[in-house]
Amino acid sequence: MVSTDFDVTIIGAGPSGTVAACLLMQHGLRVCLVERDEFPRFSIGESLLPQSMDYLRQANMLDTLLDNADELGFQFKNGAAFFRSGHHTNFNFEEKFTPGPGTTYQVKRAQFDNLLADEAIKQGAEIRFAQQVTNFTTNGQGTCIEVTDLKTQQHSKITARFTLDASGFGRVLPRLLSLEEPSELAQRKAIFTHFKDNINCPKFDRNKILITVHPTMADVWYWLIPFGDSTVSVGVVGETRQIEQADQSLEQTLLKFISEDDNLSTLLADAEIIAQVRTIGGYSSNVKQLYGDRFALLGNAGEFLDPVFSSGVTIALRSAVQACELVVKELNGENIDWQNEYEVPLREGISVFKYFVNAWYDTSLQSVIFFADGQPDVKAMICSILAGYAWDKNNPFVKSTGRGLRILEQICEPETASTI
Template identity: 90%
Template sequence: MTSTDFDVTIIGAGPSGTVAACLLMQHGLSVCLIERDEFPRFSIGESLLPQSMDYLRQANMLDALLDNADKLGFQFKNGAAFYRSGHHTNFNFEEKFSEGPGTTYQVKRAEFDNLLAEEAIKQGATIRFGQNVTNFTADDSGTCLDVVDLKTQQQSKITARFTLDGSGFGRVLPRLLDLEEPSELSPRKAIFTHFKDNIDCPKFDRNKILITVHPEIPDIWYWLIPFGDSTVSVGVVGETAQIEKPDQSLEQTLLNFIHEDDNLSTLLADAEIIAQVRTIGGYSANVKHLHGDKFALLGNAGEFLDPVFSSGVTIALRSAVQASELVVKQLQGEDVDWQNEYEVPLREGITVFKYFVNSWYDTSLQSVIFFADGQPDVKAMICSILAGYAWDKTNPFVKNTARGLRILEQICEPDNAAQDTAVV
């Protein structure tokens, strides 16, 4: 075989890329990550799910997170709180159905991604920041990436035996290889920023993300993610036509939406915006397939659903774990069926999350969430999926999500909340 620069190149140094790199290096493989941005840099996806902690552990990165969480202002997280027009409900992830970690962190992604990148470098990875991938080719000898240095405009080629794309919303290989497909989800938009929260409410639980349903438009919702330094990330999400206000600034639009909810307007009465108000739209995406000749797509580079259940990082890390195992096998000369060993099982969990997302927006899942308190066994199963365990087929709501949620929707109507759930 022709000599290559590295065993594996990875496009993007976000969570999927750095976790994949560390897993590959455990098998003695050389890895180079090509990252367009300079770190630290802003990113969305600040509320991790407990399932992610196990993937970080496998990559020998968990200790770095635990050791630096307080210093970086990360917030311990043990669940999710929901609010809708005076109705509160909580899901404690430590009371979930599935085995595995029940707690995690809410993180500032600039610092979190930078922490993981530094850990990958410590473990032996090469990371080239400020580099943009402009072309990809593959042949019998391996893969070749054409790369441009964004500061000097100097062009170079980096060869490897295999390439992973962890470029997230950059979606480098899907664009270069014409793999993109329209998402099945309706186009939505988010407006968000960080506040110095000044929250003075003894009932407010900083250990949980707060998800709020708009009091009049049930498919508009808000996130409030507390951090450990008395700041919060706050955003509002809805269909583009609902969220766009051409006659208002982004800041005013966000503040107006906050004022429309009684609970959020009270919690954030003394809050001060401390960061640029940003917007992102058309983020839901899909691809024709997640793999090809000597490449595979990780996380958001393949499919991104919606921020409502914070599934993005969990899917990204799950894909990194699954793909790295197969890359090792392939580079050791074993036959790998990427379709049935990677794409099919990865999409099984994504499909569970996708059903939850769609059911949230058609409000059927909202009924389940707000009326599940009288069904502790069922609540534990739903809690597992909210905690990221969307691949645990011992959970009836993973094994048959559509049927289970249809039954639950009927059971959890307020008048029926005491009925038996054995049919699930």
């Protein structure tokens, strides 16, 4: 056996990286995470899905989240609320079709990622912060990553028997190995920030993310994510041509879009911006393959869809769980078919989310969401996917997503719409 510094190196110390580290250490493996930033640091993806709770449990990290949620201002979440042109509808995740956790949290990612990183260190992982990966090589027996310390500018090499790329939007290995491909999804842009919300509407449910459709542009939408400390994350998403305002600052643009929706502008009438207004664009991505010789891609490093259904963290953690099981087997000498044991099954769930994303923007799924209240069994199945259970093949809308939604479009008539 070739001598290496570690059994596994992980590029990135976000949720997929730290969960992967903890899963691998359960098998006695030596793990080093290399992170470009210093923690805590800002990230998007603040509204978790209930399926993620099971993955955190498998990594022995769930208790840490539960014990610290209140102190860190995380908000209990039990569903999603949707609003479009006067129509409200709610999905209660505890009424979903698929067994498993039905509640989760809405989290400030700086604190959430830092919490998971601290827990990974407690469990035995080594994390090297402020390290930029500049090169990656593999010789069939192990891997070598070259890194630059962003504080000292010193260069070093780290060898391992296997490498996982959990670098998120940094997409380190796809860039270094020319694995990137254009996404099938339209390129969109988001503008967002945090507010001290001062919301006093008695009907507002802080336990749910609120997704609002723009009143005149059906493919433009807003998120409103409440936190437990009377603050909210608010963003608007649309195609770049719809969002960019050449004569306005980001703050002015965001406030203008908020003012265009009566319900959202009423809720946020007394809100105060308390953070930098940020933007991210061209975030949808894809790659030629999710694995290679002695490496695999996790989460956003492989494929990122769209923020509309908050699927990013769930896909990331799912990929960590699936990949780590195979890494352990490979390092124990088993022959692994990464295509059929990792890429194919992981992409099955991603494809379900992708279909939902496309159907949201062509508005066919919007019709289903707003007019499904008269179909409780069907609503429970849709609810399961919105809760993150996109790999449950017992759910007809997972097994045959396109056909199921097309049929559902025909039976969900506007007359059944909820006006709660």
